[in-house]
Amino acid sequence: MIQQILARFPAEKVQDIPLWGGLPLYRLHLPPDVPGK
């Protein structure tokens, strides 16, 4: 599901949170073709 979210939204990786084996943190942006935007 997370892969689907990342595929659907423009995202940039912010950093890895080192606990629990390194957790990638992404910032999502609104895609340009969202209805109502």
Add this chain to the structure above:
Amino acid sequence: MPIATASCWSRRGCWALVFVVRPTNGLFLLVFAIPLLRDGRLIRYGLYLLGPGLLYGLYNHAVYGSPWRTGYADIRTDLVSEVFSQHFGFYLWQTLAQCTPLLVALALWGLRPWSWEKLFYALWFAAFLFFYSFWRSGGDRWWWSRFLLPGFPAIFLLAALGLQRVREQWCASAPWRDRRVVALFAAIALVPVWQVYFGWSQHDLWKRNKGHDYYEITQRIEAVVPPHSMVGSVEFTGAFRIYTGLTGYISVFDSTPDLIIEGLQQSVTSTSWSSRGITPTR
């Protein structure tokens, strides 16, 4: 009403509420069908569930619009036959490892002579074993055996029946002179040794303070994202709520992208992260 009676009723009420809020406890309906068919009067014990069930239905109606609709998503897509054989073997192996081969052997020994009561115990465990063997998640780490916990009491009860059978067959007179009895009790005495060894070898059970990890992770994320962000995760929404000023949401539901769009359109900065280390595919 005497205080002791009130306390007893409150305990029954709490237990019944805990019972009704987990959908998979519906498996007990299958299990208890046998004793109910043999003695319909046992249904009176199910009446304890009526009050808490009604409360839960009212709550679901208020929150989700229907007493039958719960906070659990539709689980049908999580039941897949592809994982059955691997998960079935995994859960049997974990049952052997965590209950110990001795307890499992006693439980198997206790199945004879066959009776309706033992069929009930066997079905009790089998219902959870078979259901979760179809469950998509699981099958890799020891702690997935938590799914079987509602079925483990049946193993313990069968093992007790096995021990009773041992007593009847081996302990007629002077059992301390019977080497089989001495060996059996020596093995029982060693069970805690195995349990401690098993627990010690699970590093994430003993050697990590997971509660502190939840605090630490949410603090680190709060430090790098803009204030009032919505943060998606698999299992940390409670920690975000308690330890930070951020809003957490669960990122594995099908409705999550809609929630993200709604949040973004409200000019809330949205950040999603994964507790599974998945890298982006785009």
